[in-house]
Amino acid sequence: MTTDSKSGTTRRGFLKAGLAAGGALAGGTTAARAAGPDPTITEIQPWNQENGDPVDAAPYGMPVEYEKHVKRRTVYWLTADPVSSINFTPLQDLDGIITPNGICFERHHSGAANVDPAKHRLMINGLVEKPLVFTMEDLMRFPRSNHVYFLECAANTGMEWRGAQLNGVQFTHGMIHNVMYTGVPLRLLLEEAGVKTNGKWILAEGADAAGMTRSIPIEKALDDCLVAFKMNGEALRKEQGYPIRLVVPGWEGNMWVKWLRRIEVGDKPWMHREETSKYTDLMPDGRARMFTWVMDAKSVITSPSPQKPILHGKGPTVITGVAWSGRGTIPRVDVTIDGGKNWHKARIDGPSLDKSIHRFYFEFDWDGKPLLLQSRAIDSTGYVQPTKDELRAIRGVNSIYHNNGIQTWYVNENGEAENVEIS
Amino acid sequence: MSKFLETTLAATTAALVLAAPASAEKFNLGREALPEEVAAWDIDVRPDGLGLPEGSGTVAEGEELFIEQCAICHGDFGEGVDRWPILAGGQGTLTDDRPVKTIGSYWPYLSTAWDYPHRAMPFGFARSLSADETYAITAYLLYVNDIVDDEEFELNRENFTSIKMPNADGFYMDDRDEVELPKFIREPCMENCKQGVEITARAAVLDVTPEETAAREAEEAAKAAESEEEARAEEAAAAETATAEAAPAAAPAAEAPAEAALDPELVEHGKKVFKKCKACHQVGEGAKNKTGPILTGIVGKPAASVEGFKYSKALRAKAEEGLVWDEAALAEFLRKPKDFVPKTKMSFAGLKKEKDLAAIIAYLKSVGQ
Structure with a gap:
């Protein structure tokens, strides 16, 4: 079994192993008649005789050794540098609807920031009655909400526009994950600051070295956005924006600002880098669609x-x-x-x-x-x-x-x- | 019922009827942000100039800053190095088969070209550009994109919004609801939907799917070794035909001075200076060769000797001549890399301050082993 899972770690190796196994089994799948007794049954296996690991062998558990091939992978030629890059969720190995936290794809623009929650603040400023600062403890005192949402990068499957290019669903479709978020409705935080009547947009800003910013219309902000601190029941992973990230259900992943540190309310969009030079869709006539937020079915x-x-x-x-x-x-x-x-x-x-x-x-x-x-x-x-x-x-x-x-x-x-x- | 629950319920009810925010119950959590705090974080700039600080900078000043801080990735004229973003040129290519999207050809607003570097650049040393420096770099970006043509042009808060970008009118609001939904909201065909089916494209033809990292690294290492061998063979051949006087100077024995204690303050300063190098070089545990080689233990090491890194011919030649990165050589190189090794791959302009030079060397010594 160990050999199998090892050879399964490269695509070619996997295919070879697959062919061998397929060949061996091809005649036997429907025949249901064994050539001889199966040694995995007739011989006593070590796990059937010797004790297994004690509790606490892994205080934070990892998948069993036979599943080591289930992991995020990158496409190294896509970007100039792994610090501003992307990797992909191994969709081919998953089932059900929930993506385990450790294999949710990553996309950072200046690396995964390592933010000390004790030194993290969320500020709300701009067109509000009273600009506010929240600590993590403050945020924990607001009513919370739980929702399962997909997060898909707008560029998912983007390498396939000109034709079939990558041989693997992980690479063609793996810029997506689906987890249960626990967080505070953004509406409650905005109401706490008091949005002025001319407040039509928010700017969400990250605390990372990219200072990631996106403009979001106030209707969406007051509708279903969350300031999330948990994914699948545990704290957000660092690479997913620990200690807090914005959740913008159904809209492109780039707007789900990680390491969220500030929400500014304004009367117009900011037209920052990620909503002008990037995340705009160049059309055949040389003009570009902007604010293409919703992810199509x-x-x-x-x-x-x-x-x-x-x-x-x-x-x-x-x-x-x-x-x-x-x-x-x-x-x-x-x-x-x-x-x-x-x-x-x-x-x-x-x-x-x-x-x-x-x-x-x-x-x-x-x-x-x-x-x-x-x-x-x-x-x-x-x-x-x-x-x-x-x-x-x-x-x-x-x-x-x-x-x-x-x-x-x-x-x-x-x-x-x-x-x-x-x- | 507790006050907390009452408030929660009230808020929930308010949400259900989508009450105006002003009428919502408050939790009285958090505290008022101080003006200094808002000023520290609210650095965003909008197309109408909202958020622009006082300041100014000229094209000429911007050029110097750009070459020092940006050119290593973006090239001296914004032409882009390796896969790093191209910042200039490309005007008129947006309908081409391969459009070149740059600040000049694509970006609709100048404010984006000010806001982004000011918040996120240089890569690995964000928020280090002053307002004046950002005005200067933005002015230079206008110049390399032929939007201004005078090297003495000064960009400042007053004239900022008067500049219209070439592609300002090249964008329109998402119109999928009108253009696409009527086409795609439909009853799908279930049976006999088409006659024949042909395969028209295959991913295997391109074969760009990544193999596992380890396999790839092994492959790359093999390739590097191959090309290194080739290079060595070429050099050997060249040496044979060359005159005998070109015998390489004997490499001086690596200096082994008694380990003088490093000045911790200088090392600390060097650590800051090293941020300029970090986009390309790594040091310490787990360091890898990136755009530049690993620099752990570089002080005292023969030049071009970090395993697995593909050096320029120029630096390999220097190494052949016996160059060792002792303190003096490093200082001379880092003062102006292109003067010391004219064709080096390292497109860093150099450190002007003697203190920075001493500090970076102290820091590199401190990460010695």
Whole structure:
């Protein structure tokens, strides 16, 4: 088993291991007749005889050694420097709807700030009756709220605008995570300071060396934004903005300012770097859309996928994936195995929450012939996830952000999957 | 019912009816921010000039600052080094197949070019530029983008908002609701939706998917070793044809002075000066070669000897001649790198103050082993 998980740590190694395993099992999956007694049953295994680790062997537990390949990975050629860069959530290895904290993708502009909570303050200033300063203790005395939301980077799938480029769902779709946030509604903090009637926008600012800033309309700020201090029940991870981050449900990840230290209220947007030179979508006519905040409905099959080939040969096969929309819930996901000639309604299993990842399954009997797999999300507004070509017809190929087109995986007779585009 | 619960319920009810914020119950938590505190943090600048402090700077002053503090990543003229952002040029390329989005070709407002470096640059040493310096650098950015053409041009708070950026009208509000939603809110086809299906593109053709880091590092190391061997072979060949007088000078024995105690104040100052180097160089435990080599233990080390770093030919040649980074050599190099090693990859302008030079060397000694 150890050998398997080790070889599984590189894509090529994984595929090789997969092929070997697939070959060995191909004849046996439906035969259900063993060639001889299985030594894993007939021999006593060490874990069945010797005691395991005592409690406290790991005061903060980590995944078992066989799951070491489940980790964030980066695409080293994407950015100039790892301090201002991104890595990706291993979607191919996950199930359900919650992303574990340690593998939530990271995106920093000047590194992950290490902020001492005792020295952290949240200031509210600008067009307010009374500018305020809160300590972490102050924030803990406001009523809290719990919500599961997806956070997707606007550039997720951005490398695929010009065509299929990266062979792995982790790299094509891994700039997303979905956790339960605990935090104080931003509305309560703004009300505490008293927003003046001409206060139409807020500027959220981070305490990191990038001094990250984004302008957000006051309606959104007073609607469902949270100042969060917990994710999945525990403190935010440093790389996710410890001790507090802004949660802006359904809107692009860059607005969810980490290490949040200041909210300024103003009468106009600030037009800072991240809302002019970046996070604006260049269109074919040379002009650019700005303030493209909402994340459109999107889905992707996470298994099988290039990093998760089918190893068991033909027969009963589970297709699974994730779907989400910044405009609401996902009541329906369709799946095709023949490149879009015919579609089947997938089964959504688990909680269906507003602006959260949904988990879908499609179980079928694989005949061992090549497959062209796609999924298509339909959100609660009736928006149907478009094809990449439909998006390109409107937006061209240079908009970088907001690529929510349908993803295709080609699966060959060996069960290996590849990122492709189809007619 | 406790006061706390009452207030909570009141707030919740207020939220349900979306009451105006002014009528909301307050918790009386937090304290009033002092004007000095607001001034310390509220440094943001808007297109209408709101937030701009007093100050001024000229193109010529900006050029000097830019070359010293920005050029290492962005190039002397904002042309960009490696994958670092290109800041100048690109005008008229926004409809090209490969648009070049720079301050001049893309950014709609000058205030962004003032606010961003002032809050976040230089990379790794944020908030170190004064208002005057930021005006000067912004003026230089206008100059390299052909928006002003006079080296004596001075940018200041008064004339700031009079400058219109070339692409100021190149942006419009998100119109997906009008343009896209009517197309994509529809009844999807379920059966016999198309006749044939062809694969039109494959990721495997490009093959840019990253392998595991360890595998990649091994690969890169192998490549580096290969090219180093090639370089050495070339040099050997060159040496053979060259005259015998070019025999390299014997490397002086590395200085091993009795470890004099370092002045802690000087080391502390050097640590600050080192922030200018940090975008490219790492020191200490876990340090890695980045744009520049690891500098742990550099004092007294032969030049171009950090393992795994690809040095310029120029520095390798100096190393062949026997250059050792003793204190004198380091000081001379860091005073003006391009004078000491004319074709060095290091695009740092140099340290002007003798105190900074002494301090950085003291600091590098302190992170010696």
